[in-house]
Amino acid sequence: MGVYVKSKMAAACVRRLGKVGKFVLDTPACRAVNCHAVVPRITLNGSRRAYGTGTEGFRSRPLKNFTTQLRSARVMGCAFLLGGGLGLYHTLKLTFQRHLAEEESKSSGSSGEVKLTLYQYKTCPFCSKVRAFLDFHSLPYEIVEVNPVMRKEIKWSSYRKVPILMVNESVQLNDSSVIISTLKTFLISRERTIPQILECYPEMRSKNDSGKDVVEFNNKYWVMVTGTDEEKLYPEKGSRKEEMKWRKWADDWLVHLISPNVYRTPTEALASFDYIVREGKFGTFEGFFAKYVGAGAMWLISKRLKNRHNLQNDVRQDLYKAVNDWVAAVGKHRKFMGGEEPNLADLAVFGVLRVMDGLQAFDDMMENTKIKPWYRRMEKATHHKEQQ
Secondary structure, eight states, X not given: OOHHHHHHHHHHHXXXXXXXXXXXXXXXXXXXXXXXXXXXXXOSOTTSOOTTOOOTTTSOHHHHHHHHHHHXXXXXXXXXXXXXXXXXXXXXXXXXXXXXXXXXXXXXXXXXXXXXXXXXXXXXXXXXXXXXXXXXXXXXXXXXXXXXXXXXXXXXXXXXXXXXXXXXXXXXXXXXXXXXXXXXXXXXXXXXXXXXXXXXXXXXXXXXTTSOEEEEETTTXXXXXXXXXXXXXXXXXXHHHHHHHHHHHHHHTGGGGHHHHHTSSHHHHHHHHHHHHHHSOOOHHHHHHIIIIIHHHHHHHHHHHHHHTTOOSSHHXXXXXXXXXXXXXXXXXXXXXXXXXXXXXXXXXXXXXXXXXXXXXXXXXXXXXXXXXXXXXXXXXXXXXXXX
């Protein structure tokens, strides 16, 4: 039941209780006696009885019964007035809640434009996914580049990863897939606010095998649409399941092929960190340290990542196979997995692969796989939308 309906019901109760209380207190019997005739008086002399507290011989039974009835009527009237007061309190409370709900609806973008601020590392594949989505859907947004070392730009957030998307400076969205699913749902179902949609993606906390806290989000690959909206978004049978499968594949497999490939050799690692420092937000000392020390560290770490994900000795082969598997899934008769327009899986895969652009791994991928025609179409689709 809505807040508005509840407030109207509470107001009606206030009026009814007030009328009943006033009726009881305005009866002739109540007006005929004052409070001193009903409430006992207490004397300073403890040996004497106060007037009105005598025995049967001191006061007649009819008078005592009449006084008892007056007391009951007075108590009943006070009870109704008290109930009316409580009702008034709840009326004001519900009205205030309704006002807050309306303000929240405005601030969270239930209609019209929303202000989006993206906290990111430019070279992060998950952040690149979000930018690809925003650019394709022509959603204007501001970027706050986060320092990867100090991360002071997000010190206000208990969630310490990027991307973080702030909506109208009041609603925080975490996790790239949650951000994309929430915004896609909002663009289709404008009758729901972003906070309402966000409730569909509950946060789950746990600890991994190393005892480290892990945050995951339920339903994050689901776009929360049904009925006619679902039919418009997913006109082909199985297209929703296909989109979710490949979005998850991009997060669980494709993204883990990036680091082992861009840090494959010391030379590639140094080139990668030169790009990261140039595009990221580093101080002079931090940039120098990141470029030379970080490159060496990531070259060593890439070897561990290769073993963790059971990659081949030549990690390029895993990258080639992955992107060719993607191209095969799109098929020869579709421009994109989404058909004539990219769907969320297209945007996710494109966003992940795009972070390698300008590096040796990217050039090798374009030359040795079938990804190039699809990738160029995706560039055109997102850049065209971005320029509008």
